[in-house]
Amino acid sequence: xxxxxxxxxxxxxxxxxxxxxxxxxxxxxxxxxxxxxxxxxxxxxxxxxxxxxxxxxxxxxxxxxxxxxxxxxxxxxxxxxxxxxxxxxxxxxxxxxxxxxxxxxxxxxxxxxxxxxxxxxxxxxxxxxxxxxxxxxxxxxxxxxxxxxxxxxxxxxxxxxxxxxxxxxxxxxxxxxxxxxxxxxxxxxxxxxxxxxxxxxxxxxxxxxxxxxxxxxxxxxxxxxxxxxxxxxxxxxxxxxxxxxxxxx
Amino acid sequence: xxxxxxxxxxxxxxxxxxxxxxxxxxxxxxxxxxxxxxxxxxxxxxxxxxxxxxxxxxxxxxxxxxxxxxxxxxxxxxxxxxxxxxxxxxxxxxxxxxxxxxxxxxxxxxxxxxxxxxxxxxxxxxxxxxxxxxxxxxxxxxxxxxxxxxxxxxxxxxxxxxxxxxxxxxxxxxxxxxxxxxxxxxxxxxxxxxxxxxxxxxxxxxxxxxxxxxxxxxxxxxxxxxxxxxxxxxxxxxxxxxxxxxxxxxxxxxxxxxxxxxxxxxxxxxxxxxxxxxxxxxxxxxxxxxxxxxxxxxxxxxxxxxxxx
Numbered sequence: 001x002x003x004x005x006x007x008x009x010x011x012x013x014x015x016x017x018x019x020x021x022x023x024x025x026x027x028x029x030x031x032x033x034x035x036x037x038x039x040x041x042x043x044x045x046x047x048x049x050x051x052x053x054x055x056x057x058x059x060x061x062x063x064x065x066x067x068x069x070x071x072x073x074x075x076x077x078x079x080x081x082x083x084x085x086x087x088x089x090x091x092x093x094x095x096x097x098x099x100x101x102x103x104x105x106x107x108x109x110x111x112x113x114x115x116x117x118x119x120x121x122x123x124x125x126x127x128x129x130x131x132x133x134x135x136x137x138x139x140x141x142x143x144x145x146x147x148x149x150x151x152x153x154x155x156x157x158x159x160x161x162x163x164x165x166x167x168x169x170x171x172x173x174x175x176x177x178x179x180x181x182x183x184x185x186x187x188x189x190x191x192x193x194x195x196x197x198x199x200x201x202x203x204x205x206x207x208x209x210x211x212x213x214x215x216x217x218x219x220x221x222x223x224x225x226x227x228x229x230x231x232x233x234x235x236x237x238x239x240x241x242x243x244x245x246x247x248x249x
Numbered sequence: 250x251x252x253x254x255x256x257x258x259x260x261x262x263x264x265x266x267x268x269x270x271x272x273x274x275x276x277x278x279x280x281x282x283x284x285x286x287x288x289x290x291x292x293x294x295x296x297x298x299x300x301x302x303x304x305x306x307x308x309x310x311x312x313x314x315x316x317x318x319x320x321x322x323x324x325x326x327x328x329x330x331x332x333x334x335x336x337x338x339x340x341x342x343x344x345x346x347x348x349x350x351x352x353x354x355x356x357x358x359x360x361x362x363x364x365x366x367x368x369x370x371x372x373x374x375x376x377x378x379x380x381x382x383x384x385x386x387x388x389x390x391x392x393x394x395x396x397x398x399x400x401x402x403x404x405x406x407x408x409x410x411x412x413x414x415x416x417x418x419x420x421x422x423x424x425x426x427x428x429x430x431x432x433x434x435x436x437x438x439x440x441x442x443x444x445x446x447x448x449x450x451x452x453x454x455x456x457x458x459x460x461x462x463x464x465x466x467x468x469x470x471x472x473x474x475x476x477x478x479x480x481x482x483x484x485x486x487x488x489x490x491x492x493x494x495x496x497x498x499x500x501x502x503x504x505x506x507x508x509x510x511x512x513x514x515x516x517x518x519x520x521x522x523x524x525x526x527x528x529x530x531x532x533x534x535x536x537x538x539x540x541x542x543x544x545x546x547x548x549x550x551x552x553x554x555x556x557x558x
Binding site: 011013016017019026038093094095098117118120121122123124125126127128129130131132133134137138139141142144154157158159160161162163164165166167168169177178179213214215216217218219220221222223226227229230231232234235236238239241242246248249 | 316318319320323341342343345346347348349350351352353354356357358359360361362371375376377378379380381382383384385386387388389423424425426427428429430431432433439441445469477480481486487488493494496501502512513519522523524525526531536537538539540541542543544550553554556557558
């Protein structure tokens, strides 16, 4: 079974993002970039399936500017076999990403595509579901457990009220939630090996996809600040304020 | 053109998110219809017809409603969507799973998790865990939107008198099968709709210690939540998680106990009306968003609060 994993280069989750003064976006120059944390979970899951002998090959794909190759190298250091980089000037919107991934799927013919459930930059939570729709495949979103059966996958999903289990036929799309696994750190030999693994260079034109944005960003603003708080001395004082001044108890 | 709300329902219960989505739909100043996709179709349609401001309710039927799989529901939503200019659904796990599948099939770029309607084409949505607010304008012919429930007031229900008509037939496809659901059992209010939320972080030290928060929650009629760190540490299940990748809450009162205040957690609670933080580290970032702070040992302070109530 071949597995395709999609990895996105995003501002590192520890960075405090700053809105640009002209309101056109957020500061990305000289900011630490990393693989989207949910995509690390996707890569880890695919590698575990390879180590278990279930997967024969794991291919990592990233879409975006030239430096996305660093993100693909990270995936290769984890243990992915090869990479595909679809180069665009800007990271495209989820629908365009899903269309490009559908093009990659048509060329690669994997039995399973694993993606993070959301990217921590635009917080859209769309790409996996959109890819499944475009392919006409079933989807196992927000997965906290993935079991491989005979021509089918059992997916335990994180839902608002608890957990849900579905069984979906292969080929399928799965998106990861945080409890699916705990990603490893790439090993030094892994990092060395990754340097020699191939990364195929592609463009949207190779797949005949128009990546022009459908949404216009009118402005990006800082959220309104909260007024400064007050430090209290005792639990009794807190209860008094919440009850008498704020009326919330 | 009219607006169609794709309602998440639970039989006769209307979740808060669905009622907030109707409010967002009414802000578009068009006629609002509601599509219900519920196994318990009659009860759900009856409840939805009572939402004030709704013109008519489309009641889907068919074998594909059981289990609520996106593979079955999406084609029915697309069928029902003909003639509507906007499709709106609540941004819970149900809507997040379903709507992008609908949007991609219709070649529409969805707008996720809106917090404000500016006009029929323009919406505000948080990005980067709520550290920035993007105002986006859609160029698509139909707007497909998920709505952050905490950002809109709930529509009034019952009291409305929408007509109920039969909607699309939902077929059952064999590519996906519903196996089962394990819902967390709790007598407490649901996190998303609770008036008071008490959340614990890594500072709780163990799952057993969450009992301390349970006692306070029982006294206040509050819901109990947790930070991602507490979920990662295995103290509580993931459906407790408040934050960028968990639930977004905005209660009247939010009490953060032993939570340092990572930006990913703040994303899920910083719109709460009153925020109280209890932490032993006075430098913890949680105090920057708190209205009231108590520095000290939570194992001492929380019982003191219980006693003072």
